Structures are given as structure tokens and as C-alpha cells.
Amino acid sequence: MRFYLLAVLLAYFQSSVLMIFFQSFLFAPNLLLAYLFFELMREKGYGLKKATFSGLSLDLLQDSLGLHLFSHTLFTMAVNAMKSRFELLNRSSLLLAYVPLSLMERLCLFALFRLKYFSEFKPGLTLLGFLLEFIFLLIISRWYPKGEV
């Protein structure tokens, strides 16, 4: 239950505060994705329910029905594929694993958005958004692999 409450709060914060600073959800830090990753890495199940809930929350709040749902589901599938092959025992490996997965999710989101609309790619803002997202994961990963958030 804690995940769902925090997910709604994070989605709300992202959609109403961070999006203003970053102009578009394409460049804004996806804190919810970082939190989803953290939760997926701690649990043993597949985590599809959490991915669906977090994706839909963002879709509802950012008027992008289906877009975040797709990227979060794909992200969860990639995380599960990684979990089945590697064991991330410490915090550094968790952070290292997050980088390619998150960048892949961003790329997917942007590519899908560009298929429907045109929007200029802003590398500076994207990098800043990703860095903030990474810092957020760095903070919450203090409780990895054991303990409570």
C-alpha cells in the first residue's frame, strides 16, 4: 500500500511542479521511475501491477494516455530480464544498473512521442533531468538491499 500512496504523491509532484521547470515531461526527471526501479529490485515478484499503476497515474496527470503505461511496462520487463541474469548485491551495482535502463526508457518515451507529435530534443534539459532522477535514486538507495523506506 505504501508504494501506491508514494507513487501517487510522486506522480503529482512530477506533473505539477517538476514539469513546470523542465517545460515538458519528456525532459523532467521521472522520480516515479526511479522509485519503481528501487521497489522492483527489492521484491521477488514480477511487479507488473506496480508498473501499471505508476504508468497510469502519470498518464492521467499528464494527459498522455498510454505513453507512460507503455514505457513503464517495458522498463519493468527489462528490469525483470536483468534480475533473472544478475544479482545486484550492493548499492553501487544498483545505481550502475539503473543508468542504461533509465536511458532506454527515456529514449522509448521520446521516440513514441515523436511518432505522434513533433518536439525539439533538448540534450541539456534531458541530462539535467536524468541527473536529478539519479540523485533521487542515490538518496533512496540508502535503504538497499535491506530495511524500509
Added chain:
Amino acid sequence: MKGQGPAFLLLSLSLLLYFSNPSTLPYVNKAYNFLRLMVRIIFFELKGLVVESTRKALETYVLLSRVGEENRRLRGQLEECAIYRTQLQTCETNLLHISKLIELTPELKHYPLLYASVIAYDPSGNDTFLIVNRGQGAGLKEGMVVFHGDNLVGILDRVYGGSSRVRTVFSQEFSISALLGDKAYIYRGGHPYGSLLHVNLEDEVKVGDVVFLRVPGKNFPQLTIGTVHSVYQEGKSFFKRVEVRPAVDIRRLSLCIVIKEEL
């Protein structure tokens, strides 16, 4: 791959949702609007308030961080505007005076304006629509006029929670009342040229004439739609074919203004 069936199903469903725009379908639209209404106060109105407060805070910060140079530049512009305003007030007074003499009572009204940033463009290259970052949360409604400088950009045709779609003057689905000289016509959008409909053969229309927006019964600012690009006769038609080049450059647009008044 084992056990990934639901995930693939969800992926396909989300792609379908994203590309099919189900919220525009008649029955789904009603259900979607009902759902939005249920959570409107908790989510969207509160979100609108938070978004507006954050935007104001950010604008204030940006303004304060370079306040020195901005001040000098703006002071010059303000002086210019003050002179124009004085001239405008004189014109208004004269207009009211003349209208009393000829027994007309024009209503002078100042409409509230709202600035919006463009967040997405039409990927087809035909510039038929724009997505702006203001929506129901900022009090926008379908049918409001969007402009930039003194050029008409388009009309809001879909308003979502935190964003809106602008149907531009380049879209073939866009048509509006226009003024050329002292005659009213219907302007229909198109890319790269729009057109004026039902222009009689005897009407004097020249290349380079300016076409303005016409809003009957409302005292809207005189926004430019475009200039006449070509005039020719098609076969034995009763009407001339008049092509209009829209004045606004959609691809360079990053900020536009919405008049918060429905047409």
C-alpha cells in the same frame, strides 16, 4: 519469455491506447469526462493551483535573477507603450464621441489574456496543430482565440487537464470569419496557403491585401490572418479563387497568447 504474456498484452494495449486517442470516441469520451469529473476537485483543480503557483514562483525567480538588464530594456519599452497607450486612449475618446454623434454605442472591453508555451508541433510538417502547456487548470475552454504578436495562430479545439491543442490557420479543418477591406468572407486554412471562400468576381482583391480576423459582436483586437498570395478565376465559377499566405510562422513559435473569451 515464460510468464511474460500479461506484460506483452499490456504493452500492446498501451500502444493502442496511445495511438488511437480513445478519449475522443463518443462513448469513451463521456465515460472519460465522467471519470475526470469524479476526481476533478482532488486532482485537477488542486493540480491547476499548484501548477500556476509554481509557474509564478519560477517566473519571479527568472525575472529577479537578471533583473538589472531586464529593467533597462523594459523601461525603454514601457516608455514607448505609455506613448501608444495615450494615443490609444485619445482614439477611444474620439471614437466614443463620434459614435455618440451618429448614435452608435460601441462597447470597449479588455479581455483577460494568458501566456502559454508550445510543447509540441504537428509531426506531419503541415503545421496543422500545436500543443500548448495550459489547459482546464488555467481556465481555458474550447473556442478561445490564440495569437502571437498581432498574428492569429488558431483556435483551441481540444482542452485537456494541463494542456490544449490549437487548430492553426494552416489546418484545412480551420475556418473562420475574415475581413478583407470592408467585406467579410470565410477564411479556410490550408498548407502552405489558406483561401478565402465565396469571393465574387466583381470584388476588388489584390495580391498583398491583408486579411484580418473578424469577430462579429465582439470588440476583439484586429489580428492578422495573412496576406493575399494569389487571385485567379477557376473555369466558369461565380467566385474567384483567393489564396492567403498565413502571417504566423508556426515553426518558430515558442510562446503564444490566449484570449480567455470564447468566440
